[in-house]
Amino acid sequence: MLDAIASHWSTLILILSLAMAAVGIVHAIMTKEDVRAATGWVGVMLLSPFLGAIIYAIAGINRIRRATISAMRPVSPEAAAARHDRDVALEALINAEFGQRFTGLKTLGDRVARRPLTSGNTIAVLKTGDEAYTAMCRAIDAAQRSVLLETYIFDNDAVGALFVQSLGNAVKRGVTVRVLIDAVGVRYS
Structure with a gap:
């Protein structure tokens, strides 16, 4: 052999x-x-x-x-009903607020993304960098559990020092802070 x-x-x-x-x-x-x-x-x-x-x-x-597969598994009818009542934006509310066309878009989005549209979300349009930086630092200062900051460029200037100060204060409060800086963008910093 x-x-x-x-x-x-x-x-x-x-x-x-x-x-x-x-x-x-x-x-x-x-x-x-x-x-x-x-x-x-x-x-x-x-x-x-x-x-x-x-x-x-x-x-x-x-x-x-x-x-991911286990997250997409069907849940019990009671849990699905509770999730629906708690999270999912009601079609009647969407219909009243945005019209029938958005209801179809919501249904499409729910099926494609496999994550339902939820209520209680807002979008604030910030036109300048100063507005954005102030809002971001306010959000970091209000964080209770975690902060994830992802950025393309993080300069060592006055704005960067402002973020470092806010992130440092968050760490002192016991907030988990993670910062991800783009490898290409860091070359410009």
Whole structure:
């Protein structure tokens, strides 16, 4: 047996790598929703069957998807009714406020986004940077649990110092603060 494996080891590795690539290709085709991603992974596994299948197993399989699937599972009728009463903007309210056309847009959005339109949200149009910075710092100062600041450019100037002061005060209050600065934008700062 060992003599057969020793004399045909290259054939066995070829068969093993082709089997791994075949399994990976079938998995990529069946599970990837984006055609470009599936095509890319199939190409990687065809060009390098053994290494491509290993790379796909490590980086290509979306393990976070399970959490999304469980979040979309149907809930009990009582919980769905409570969620509806608490969160979902009533169609009669939308009809009265915005008209029948927006009701259809709401239905489309609820089905596409799989997150229902909720009431109690507002949008404030801020025309200048000074208005925006003031509103953002007020929101940071009012935060009770967490602050997530994502920005393209974060300069070391008076405005940046204003944000650093607000974020520092939030940390002192026990608020969790996370700041994400764009890697390209930071080069200009």
